[in-house]
Amino acid sequence: MTTEVYLNSRYVGDVENPEQFVQNIVDSRRKADLSSNVNVSYDKKKNEIHVESLRGRLRRPLIVVKDGKSLLTEKHITQLEKSELTFSDLLKQGVIEYLDAAEEEGTFIAFYENELTKQHTHLEISPIDIFGLCGSLVPYANHSPGARIAMGAKNQKQSLGLYAANFSVRMDMDVNILHSAQRPIVTTLTHETSMYEKHPSGQNIVVAVMAYKGYNMEDAVILNKGSIDRGMGRSTYFRPAITEELRYAGGLTDEISIPDKEVKGYKSERDYRFLEEDGIIYPEAQVKEGDVVIGKTSPPRFLSSLEEYNLASNTRRESSLGMKHGEEGIVDFVCITENEEGNKLVQVRLRDQRIPEVGDKFTSRHGQKGVVGLIVPHADMPFSASGIVPDLIFSPHGIPSRMTISHLIELIGGKVGALTGRYIDGTTFDSEPEAALRKLLLQFGFRENGTETMYNGETGEQYQAKIFIGNMYYLKLKHMVANKLHSRARGPIQLLTRQPTEGRSKEGGLRLGEMEKDTFVAHGAALLLKERFDSDKTVVPVCESCGMVAIYNEFKDQSYCPICGDNVEISDIEMSYAFKLILDEFKALGVYPKLQLKTKY
Amino acid sequence: MDEELFKEYEDKLPPAILENIRKNAPEKITKAQLKKVLELTLKEYEEMAIEPGESVGVISAESIGEPGTQMTLNTFHFAGVAEMNVTTGLPRIIEILDGRKALSTPMMEIYLQKPYSTGKDIKKIALMVKETKVCDVASEFEINLADSTIEIKLDKQKLEEVGLTPSTLVKNIEKAMKVNLKLKDDDLVVVKTSSKESSLNEVYKLKEKIKDAYVQGIKGILQVLPVKRGDEFIIITAGTNLRKVLELEFVDPVRTVSNDVYEIGEVLGVEAARQAIINEILKVVDSQGLNIDKRHIMLVADMMCFSGDLKGITRYGIVQEKASVLARASFETPIKHIIDAALVGEVDKLNSVVENVMINQPLPIGTGLPSLIVDAKK
Numbered sequence: 004m005t006t007e008v009y010l011n012s013r014y015v016g017d018v019e020n021p022e023q024f025v026q027n028i029v030d031s032r033r034k035a036d037l038s039s040n041v042n043v044s045y046d047k048k049k050n051e052i053h054v055e056s057l058r059g060r061l062r063r064p065l066i067v068v069k070d071g072k073s074l075l076t077e078k079h080i081t082q083l084e085k086s087e088l089t090f091s092d093l094l095k096q097g098v099i100e101y102l103d104a105a106e107e108e109g110t111f112i113a114f115y116e117n118e119l120t121k122q123h124t125h126l127e128i129s130p131i132d133i134f135g136l137c138g139s140l141v142p143y144a145n146h147s148p149g150a151r152i153a154m155g156a157k158n159q160k161q162s163l164g165l166y167a168a169n170f171s172v173r174m175d176m177d178v179n180i181l182h183s184a185q186r187p188i189v190t191t192l193t194h195e196t197s198m199y200e201k202h203p204s205g206q207n208i209v210v211a212v213m214a215y216k217g218y219n220m221e222d223a224v225i226l227n228k229g230s231i232d233r234g235m236g237r238s239t240y241f242r243p244a245i246t247e248e249l250r251y252a253g254g255l256t257d258e259i260s261i262p263d264k265e266v267k268g269y270k271s272e273r274d275y276r277f278l279e280e281d282g283i284i285y286p287e288a289q290v291k292e293g294d295v296v297i298g299k300t301s302p303p304r305f306l307s308s309l310e311e312y313n314l315a316s317n318t319r320r321e322s323s324l325g326m327k328h329g330e331e332g333i334v335d336f337v338c339i340t341e342n343e344e345g346n347k348l349v350q351v352r353l354r355d356q357r358i359p360e361v362g363d364k365f366t367s368r369h370g371q372k373g374v375v376g377l378i379v380p381h382a383d384m385p386f387s388a389s390g391i392v393p394d395l396i397f398s399p400h401g402i403p404s405r406m407t408i409s410h411l412i413e414l415i416g417g418k419v420g421a422l423t424g425r426y427i428d429g430t431t432f433d434s435e436p437e438a439a440l441r442k443l444l445l446q447f448g449f450r451e452n453g454t455e456t457m458y459n460g461e462t463g464e465q466y467q468a469k470i471f472i473g474n475m476y477y478l479k480l481k482h483m484v485a486n487k488l489h490s491r492a493r494g495p496i497q498l499l500t501r502q503p504t505e506g507r508s509k510e511g512g513l514r515l516g517e518m519e520k521d522t523f524v525a526h527g528a529a530l531l532l533k534e535r536f537d538s539d540k541t542v543v544p545v546c547e548s549c550g551m552v553a554i555y556n557e558f559k560d561q562s563y564c565p566i567c568g569d570n571v572e573i574s575d576i577e578m579s580y581a582f583k584l585i586l587d588e589f590k591a592l593g594v595y596p597k598l599q600l601k602t603k604y
Numbered sequence: 605m606d607e608e609l610f611k612e613y614e615d616k617l618p619p620a621i622l623e624n625i626r627k628n629a630p631e632k633i634t635k636a637q638l639k640k641v642l643e644l645t646l647k648e649y650e651e652m653a654i655e656p657g658e659s660v661g662v663i664s665a666e667s668i669g670e671p672g673t674q675m676t677l678n679t680f681h682f683a684g685v686a687e688m689n690v691t692t693g694l695p696r697i698i699e700i701l702d703g704r705k706a707l708s709t710p711m712m713e714i715y716l717q718k719p720y721s722t723g724k725d726i727k728k729i730a731l732m733v734k735e736t737k738v739c740d741v742a743s744e745f746e747i748n749l750a751d752s753t754i755e756i757k758l759d760k761q762k763l764e765e766v767g768l769t770p771s772t773l774v775k776n777i778e779k780a781m782k783v784n785l786k787l788k789d790d791d792l793v794v795v796k797t798s799s800k801e802s803s804l805n806e807v808y809k810l811k812e813k814i815k816d817a818y819v820q821g822i823k824g825i826l827q828v829l830p831v832k833r834g835d836e837f838i839i840i841t842a843g844t845n846l847r848k849v850l851e852l853e854f855v856d857p858v859r860t861v862s863n864d865v866y867e868i869g870e871v872l873g874v875e876a877a878r879q880a881i882i883n884e885i886l887k888v889v890d891s892q893g894l895n896i897d898k899r900h901i902m903l904v905a906d907m908m909c910f911s912g913d914l915k916g917i918t919r920y921g922i923v924q925e926k927a928s929v930l931a932r933a934s935f936e937t938p939i940k941h942i943i944d945a946a947l948v949g950e951v952d953k954l955n956s957v958v959e960n961v962m963i964n965q966p967l968p969i970g971t972g973l974p975s976l977i978v979d980a981k982k
Contacts, residue, residue: 524957525662527970536964579964592939594946603975 006045008052021045021052028054033067033097044105053105060103063132065112065125067100073116073126074098099128114432130432131192139193141368142416142429143409143437151407154370162366162478163238164204174243174338174350179357179481181205182237187368187476188420189413191430205478206235207421210367210414211385211393211457212471214400218377224365225396229381235394236359236479240486241335241352244296244324248347255302257322259283259349262300268321270295275323277334283349288334290326296334296351297324324351328510329489331355355485362484367475369410371401383460385470392460393472410475415440415453417474422447501539501580512538539580547572550597552583574600606635613642617649657973659957664900671894672697696888700881703908703916705866712825714839714849715859721836729854730828730839731766732821738777739815741766747807754795754811766820773819780818783810822848846871869914877914881905928952930959 005017008024018024028043042062043054067074075098082088093099102110102125112125119126131139137156138144144152163181167173170180184203187194194200208230215225226236248257260282261275274295277288282298290296300319326332332355342348359365359375366372386392402411416427419440428435441451449455454469489507497504503512515535523532544553546564548571553564563569576598589596610622625641633641654660675693691699691709699707715721720729739745744757758770768776774785774793784796795814797807824845831840844862849855850871862868863884869877885901907922908915915921919936926932929945929952945952954960957967966972 520961521662521666524659524967524969525666527657527659527972529967529970529972531971532961533964533966533972536961540964577964579962582963585962589942589946592942592946594942599951602979 004050006050006052008054010054011057012053012055018052021050025052033100035095035097039094039101042101042103042106044103044109055103055105060105062101062103063107064094064099064101064128065110066128067098068113068119068123068126071119071121071123073119075126129192129430131430134431136193136197139191139431140199141409141431142187142189142191142427143412143434144431145434146408146412147369147410148406151370151405151409154372155366155368158366158370158372158480159204159368159478161480161482162204163481164478165202168201170241171336174245174352175241176243178241179238180241181479182234182239185476186426188474189416189427189429189476191428192433193430205368205476207417207474208235208394208477209391210395210397210473210475210477212397212399212402212414213385213457213466213468214398215377215379215385215396219373219396219398220376220400222371222373222398222401223376224373224398226359226365226375226378227381227384227392227394228378229384229392230394231359231378232381236363236365236477238357238479240332240355240357240483242330242332242355243350243352245348245350246297246299246324247342247349248299249301250344250346251302257299257301258319259297259299259347261298262321262323263319266300266319266321267303270321270323270325274325281339283337283339284334284351286334286337289331290334290353291331292326292328295323295325296353297349299323326353327508329507357483357485359479360484362488364480364482365395366478366480367397367410367413368478369407369413371397371405371407371410372480373397373401379460385457385460385466387455387457387470387472389455391455391472395477399471411453411471412437412440414471414473414475415444417476418449418453418472419443419447421474422449496539500584501541503538536579540577541580541583542575542577543583544573545576545598545600547574547600550599552586576600606638609635609638609642613646616646617642621645621649657968657970659969660903662957664903667900668896668904671889671892671896674894675888675892692888692891697885700865700884700888701904701908701917703866703914703918703921707864709842709863710824710844710867711863712839712841712844712846712849713861714841715856716836716838717854717856720854721838721856723830723832723837726830726837726839728767730830733825733839733841733849733852734766734828735821735823735825735843736766736768736819737815738817738819741768741773741819742815745811745815747804747811749804752797752804752807754797754807754814756793756795756814758791758793760791768820776819777814777817781814783814822852825849866914874909874912874914878905878909881908926956928954928956928959930954930962931956934958934962 005019006021006024007014008016008018022045025043025045028037028041031037032039032041038056041054041056042060043052045052075093079088079093079098090099094101110124111122112127113119113123114127114130116126127133134141134144134152135156137159138152140159141147141152141155144155147155163179164184165180166178167175170178181204183206185206186200186203187205188207190199214220219225231237246259248259250256261278261280262269270293274293275298277284277290277294277296278298279285284290284296299322301322303318303320330353332353334351335354336352338350338352340348340350357363359378361375361378363375364372365375381392384392385396401407413429415437416429416435420427423443427440441453444453445451450469452471453473454471457466457470457472458464459466487507491503491510491512494510494512495504496502505511505514520532520536523529523535544555544562545551546553546567548567549564551564551566553562553573555562561569562573564571564573586596586598610626613622625645629638629641672694675697689709690696690711691707695708714733716729720726738756741759741762742756743759744755746755746757747753748755758773763770763773770787770790770793774787777783777793778785784798786794786796788794795810797810822845824843825841826843827841829840829842830837832838844864844867846860846862846864846867847870849860850857861880861883863880865877865880865884868880882898882901882905885904886898889896889901904917908917911922911925915925917923923932923935929941929950932945933939933941952959954963954965955968957969960967960972
C-alpha cells in the first residue's frame, strides 16, 4: 500500500515507505538542506502525508530531542551567553525547529528537561511559550482560569503607558501617555525579554481587598484622593489636528491664514483669537470648545453663478479646523511641512491632562477590571497598624465567581517584593512558589496570609475583619469618562431627515429606538410616545383635492396647490418630517401617495 | 343544584368555571347562596379581563422575547442506544413560529392501546412502525458483471429482528419496485435486469434504487426508541407520519402526538394545530427553565391560526395579512409592498400602531384610544 503525498494541499504523488519519507524531510530540514519553513505531517488514518511550505501557518519553536536527550547542551548555552551563537544559528544546526499545528500533532513534547524519556521527540524552550506575548505578561497565570487570563491579556493591550519613547515628536491620533509608569514588582520572564521597563504601562500600588460603603460593588474600585494628588494614574491625552492646503482645478487653492470677515461662514473674532499671522495657533495656548486651531479658507464650491465668478476672491468659504464639541486642551506642538503631493501640511497636536475621576477604568493583570466608584480623601481611607493607607480598594466579591487566584498571589508577591526590595518572579509554570512568599511574609513580621489589622479612616475604630492588603501592578485603561460623557437637550439636526444628529462628536441625540418605543406602546402611553417622537415634527400644507403637499407663499400669506391651483381647500397637517420624506420617495418611485384628510374631532 | 341559575350565567362565564363551581359547591347550598357565589365569580372574572386599549401584542412579544434571550442555542442529545437529538431552545421556537413545513428534527410519541402498552414485544411493535429499507436488512450489494445481475446478501439476524423472512422480503420488494427477483440459497437475492438496463451505468443506478426500496413499516419513520413512561411503554420516533400511524390498530390515537405542527394541522385541523403550537412552545420554555405565561403563547398561536390555516410569523405569513400598507412595508421588503399596493390603489386607514408611529400621530392604544363620539363640526 502506498501513501498519498500532498505538497501545499496539492496531490503530487505516492510513496512506499511513509515513515522513512517523513523522516527524510525532517532530517534534511534539520541539516538545513531544506528551508526551516517546511513542515511535514503524516496522517496515519487517512494515509496521507502533507508537506506545507506556504505562509499563514501558526508555528512555534521547540528544542529537538534525540534518544531522550535534548540537543541543546550546556555548551550551546554558554556560547549563547557569550553571544558567540544566535537563535538563528541554533535553527540552522537543527537544535531548534519550528513546528506548525499539523506537525505538532505527531510529536511528544516534554515540559521540562528532567521529564525527558526515550519516547519524547521535543522539549519546550520554556513552558511559557504556550502563551502569546500578552498572555505571558500575566503573572502566576497557571493559578487562574484560562478565560480570565485571556481577559487579562486583552486588558493589557488597552492600558496606558509609554507606547513609544519618541512620543513627543510623533503625531499619532488619539494616544495616551501614563505619567511615571513603573515596571511591575511581580514580573514574568517575558517582562525581561521584552524589555518591559523601557515601555511600562502601569503602576505598583497598595491594594486592600474590602468592601467600602457599597461604592465598590459590581466591580467598582475606590481610589485614594491623596494618591491621585500625588500623581497616581495620571495621563496625558494627545490628539492632532491635521489639515493641508488643497489645490483645486483652475489654479485655486486653499489658504491657511486668519480668515477675512467677508468669508462665507465666518465664525467670530473671538473664535480666531489664538491664531498668529500665519493663521496657525501658538504652542501652549489653552483652547476650549469652538476655538479655531488652524485658520483656513477654501475657494467657493461652485462657480456656476456669474456673480460669484466675478467676485471669486471675496466669496471664499471658511474651512478652519476648530475644537470639536466638548473638547479642550493645550496646544502642545505645531508642525508645518509638505506632504507627498507638495501641498502645505499643518499639524497641531493638542494635549490634555487626564486625572483619574469617577468612571475611569482600572484593572489588574488578571482580568479583574473595574470602574472608579468613589474617590475618598486620604484622611478617610482605612489604614493599617503600621500606617499604610491603600491606594485602591478592591471588592472581595470579584474573587469567588471568577476564581482569579493569580490576582491574590500577585498581591502577596507584591507585598513581599516591596518588603524585600526585589522583583518577584511570577512566570507562569516557573514562578516563585506561593508557600515561599508566605514564609517570607512571616519573617517580616506580617501574617503569612497577607491580612492585616486595619482601622476605619473616619472613626478610627478597628475593623473586626482582618483586611487582605498588599502591593499590585495596576493598569489604567484607555476608556476614560472624559472622552465619553455626553448629553443633549437641543442641538444640531440632520439636513435630510431633520432628525437629531448621531454621535457624541456631533453633539447628537440619544436614540429612542424601536425596542424602547415598544415599551411606551406596552404601557399604553400613546401621547407620551408622540411627544418623544416630535423631534422632527413639521406642519405641511396639504391640498384636499389631490392629497399632495401644497405650497405656502409667505409673502402673500396664502397657500396654493401646484396641481390644482389656489381655488382648493388647503389644510395644515402636522406630521413627522420623515413621513413627508417618504411621501417624496414614493413619488420618486412613481407611486402617487394621496392623503385623504378627515377631521379628528 | 339549581340548573336554572347556571343557565342564566352560561353566556357570562366560561363553561370550565361553571363546571368547577358545580363540582365543588356543597350539596346543601341554597339558591341564594349559589347566586351569590356566581355573582362574585362573575365580578372577579370581569375584573380579570383585559381592558380595551391594552397592547396585548407588544406585551406578549416582550414577554416571550426577553426570556428568549436567555435561551441556549444547544441541541439536546439523548443519552441512549439510538442516537437521537432534538432541536430545542431558540432554533426550535423560531421553527415553530415561522410555521415551517420541514422541521429539523421531526418526532412522534406513539402511545399504545392497552394490551400492547405493557411492554411485551415492544421492540417488535416498534420495528413494525419503523420504515425498513432493503439496505437495512442487507449486508452486501454486488453487481455481477458476467450476467449483469445484482446480488443482495441478506443479514439474517437483522431480518429476523424486523420480523421478516427472506421470501416475504422478496414479495415486498417486488410490490414496491417491479423488478425480477429470485431467492437463491437462504440469504441471497438475485435481481435479474431487463434488457433496458443494459449498460453498467444503468445497472448501478438500479442497485442504488433497490438499496432505498421500501420493505415494510411506515414511511417517514426513520428511527424508533421504545421508552417506559410511567406504567406503560411508548415509542418515540424520529421522523413523522401522523396519518399512517393513527391508522395502526395498536396505537392509541387520542394521546399519540407529533411535533410537526403543520402535519397536525393537515391531519387533525387548525384547532389541533393551535393547541400543538402552544404545547410545543411551552415544552421548549419549560425545558429551558423559563417562565412565560401561557396566555402570551396562546395569543401568538391564535394569530397564526385564526385565518383558518397555519400561517407563520414571516413576511409570507401573518405579515402578509396586515391591512395597512405602511405596516407591511415597515417589516422586510418595503419597496415590494409599496409597489404592489400602488398597483391596486390600496388605501391605508391608519388604524393600527406602526403606521401612526411613522406619521407621528397618537397611537390608537392606551391613552391614545379615547376620542369624541360627537362630530365637532355639527
